[in-house]
Amino acid sequence: AQTVTQSQPEMSVQEAETVTLSCTYDTSESDYYLFWYKQPPSRQMILVIRQEAYKQQNATENRFSVNFQKAAKSFSLKISDSQLGDAAMYFCAYMRGAQKLVFGQGTRLTINP
Amino acid sequence: ETGVTQTPRHLVMGMTNKKSLKCEQHLGHNAMYWYKQSAKKPLELMFVYSLEERVENNSVPSRFSPECPNSSHLFLHLHTLQPEDSALYLCASSQDRQGWYEQYFGPGTRLTVT
Numbered sequence: 001a002q003t004v005t006q007s008q009p010e011m012s013v014q015e016a017e018t019v020t021l022s023c024t025y026d027t028s029e030s031d032y033y034l035f036w037y038k039q040p041p042s043r044q045m046i047l048v049i050r051q052e053a054y055k056q057q058n059a060t061e062n063r064f065s066v067n068f069q070k071a072a073k074s075f076s077l078k079i080s081d082s083q084l085g086d087a088a089m090y091f092c093a094y095m096r097g098a099q100k101l102v103f104g105q106g107t108r109l110t111i112n113p
Numbered sequence: 114e115t116g117v118t119q120t121p122r123h124l125v126m127g128m129t130n131k132k133s134l135k136c137e138q139h140l141g142h143n144a145m146y147w148y149k150q151s152a153k154k155p156l157e158l159m160f161v162y163s164l165e166e167r168v169e170n171n172s173v174p175s176r177f178s179p180e181c182p183n184s185s186h187l188f189l190h191l192h193t194l195q196p197e198d199s200a201l202y203l204c205a206s207s208q209d210r211q212g213w214y215e216q217y218f219g220p221g222t223r224l225t226v227t
Contacts, residue, residue, distance in 0.1 A: 044116070097211065098211050101158065102155075103155045104155060
């Protein structure tokens, strides 16, 4: 079964600095999708960024970018110019085709002003 | 209302009660999901409905009973729950079950079983 591991339960960063959240996954498939979801305190979970495994180019969304290393099965999220509104739980997730979305345990990100 | 809504936002129930959680999506999506989010555990998928048909049930105890009367509404009927069922229950929807489509989540129902 596919598993997703986020080895950093908590991270903190100074406002305006850059932080990288780690994610590794285990799969024997070659075609799949990877996601980072953000869950702010007492607010709805929203999609931050997604990556198709067949695409070598790393996805970017404004201040958010990923480092996708397919051979290493690694999918880290980089947040540049951190803002107070970035404080949240971040979940890495894996999905193949129409199968279920498998989430990691989450990383709680704190932004220090 | 926009997006995915869930009611109630908070629920406290005894182990012998019967209650229902409601989810409504206003996005015209074809797939809906129930997840359980417990402290210190990854989100666990409970049920998936696609075009009102249940397509996945991840070994969820029978004390949880889902219902999808139409593509916009999803219910989770609860009865004879256990204290370990206390958690945040999240509803989500997506245009299709295929992996590329983003899942939109509701705010969740915080359930406490006493």
